[in-house]
Amino acid sequence: MPAEPTANTNAPPALDAASDALSVRRAARSGALATHTSGLAREYVQGNVVILPEALAGDFLRYCQRNPKPCPLLAVSEPGDPMLPCLGAELDIRTDVPAYRVWRSGELVEQPTDIRTLWRDDLVSFVIGCSFSFEHALLADGIRLRHVDEGRNVAMYRTNIQTARAGAFHGPMVVTMRPLGAADAIRAVQISSRMPEVHGAPVHLGDPAAIGIADLARPDYGDAVEIRAGEIPVFWACGVTPQAAVAQARPAFCITHAPGAMLVTDLLNRQLGRC
8 A cells, every 4th residue: 555645634624523515615615725634523434435447346236245344335426416415515526525535546646625526426425434523522531532632533443353354355454553542442342332333332442462563662554642641543444445445446437535634414413322
């Protein structure tokens, strides 16, 4: 995989945890926001994005269905339609993600902030639940999250956990990591388990080597954070997993979000986990 660019740029001052989703999307659309969305518009559901030609959309849909932990589907567009009204007013998938990644034959070739010039009539958009949404529930319960406190992107790691294959799509699960004290870790499991639409309960707690992570100080995506005495690393499945699958499938053309630069929808986090 290509080296991950740093992502510590602060969001525009006008955007913060209390921002509404449309304001965040408009900032992305104007180019004022081109970095991660962690900690922004905390009331609203955020989503990972994968955009593929219609010829591959069926296989990718099955990949998501077979791997619901890392790939919980929130919405799928009609071919060629950039609008997703079920997720938000004025939402345009071509402009409303702060940063995109363009892949050709499995290689990352470009990282634009607008994909209108790349849009095609056969493209299908997939929006996948994001752990930034359950973070709101953790924060509301009084659980501190270090990357949020420090204004960083969450740390993400490729693991040795293999996802279930569908057509050409397969590869390792990617996870996010948050260091927590024991009591907060237990509570975080309880809270996130009620939110399967945004990855649900953690997939691992403790020793990172057990899931193939050699060094927590060197995440594959995002920013490293300190693990302090008395804390354990807690790992959740991550919606960047499809980017690992894209690298394996090597489609001729694909667009994803840049890790941490999410699509902020009009769905409310408090509406999740009610079942």
